[in-house]
Amino acid sequence: SEFYKRRERALGTMTTSVVGDPFMNEASILITLATVHFIALMSPGPDVALVVQNATRYGRQTGVYIALGLTFGILLHSLLSLTGVSYLVHQQPLLFALLQLCGGSYLLYLGSGALRATLANWSQAPGELSSKPELLLSNKRQAFSRGFMTNILNPKALVFFVSLMSTLVPAGMSLGGKSLALLILWSLSLLWFAALAWMLSTQRLQRKLQAASRYIDLLCGAIFTLIGVMILWQSLTGLLG
Template sequence: MNEFHILLTLAGIHWIALMSPGPDFALVVQNATRYGRTTGIYIAFGLSFGILTHSILSLTGISLIVHTHPVWFALIQIAGGSYLAYLGFSTIKSLYQRWKNRHQPQKPQSVSLWLENRKQAFSKGFLTNILNPKALVFFISLMSSLIPAGFSASGKLMALVILWSLSFLWFAILAWLLSSQRLQNRLQSAAVYIDGLCGGIFTLLGLMIGYHALIRIFLSTI
């Protein structure tokens, strides 16, 4: 198989994986629905840079080193699980605060707060992806099975470009569609339920990942 066909296969597998529901998908749905298009795009930007980082670490072999050390990988799992649980708990807490203050008038956001939200959106997207242990394993498997040792430097660079651009394209399209005016009008009444569902998903995934990490550490010590 020549480099062109390898890159084509890489793009196809990655595109299918991107469309699979997971923390990244839920994060875009929640934020684009609640905060609008710009926030959704910045979330997409952060997620795509997380994927780019995973791709670079996998190509250089760093991710494989981490994965083959049970304690190191368990620590990544704990960090990722804790962050997802934090996102879930924060969402549920925010829902409770909104319900508690539902009869009070809402204050308009200032420009400085809006700019801060953009930075937070990028950071949230990046951290959600980079701390996802399943993403680490996926890219190790993808790179090790498709990219041979003799792959050219230009081919590896093109692989990184493909993985990043497809990631940003998919999540940006998702954010764009979810934040269209017509869909926003329909989703506005369901926003609280979307937040609750995403908050529950993040919390559950975080706790499950943390539990498996603790089991891994326990088994490695006996």
């Protein structure tokens, strides 16, 4: 999709000066890593859609816990990519296809549930919470889990972090440098998603967004469904091909 193509173009553009330069110090590597990652964070995708949907519907606290779940998913992806585990999974067609199957199914579950509940409750007043279980997040743990699972089961995220780490982080980088890289990726992710949740849940904006909440749910549900179907198609193609 265009979203992931833009990520790859951003990664390629920012890393042109990194590859093949043996004298680049760790500070420069970390700055480039942070820049590429932040560009990727701001690109629209399932993570952003999840924060927008839930911060709009449930408010700041739920949005922040969704953000925390997403960032710990990103941290785990980063760690697995840095240690080479994700690369091994990516190089095994069957394992990667199974990951795609799980990730696509989960996104399709979120998307179809949101669409069904939104359409079934279309006659409710704007902003009124649905009784449908697919849309309800009753506590912090559920919000965190939904954010974490949405990110960690996304095979596109695995591919992105494998590319990011293999391109930018040299094997000879110090343990301190690698640890700092993980901290930077996690901190930037938390800053962006928490700030997004915070902005969407301010009182003035919340009043305006509540009036359009059913349309936001519908749009986010469509995004999850579309990406889920695309990932499932890639998974089935990989398994049957």
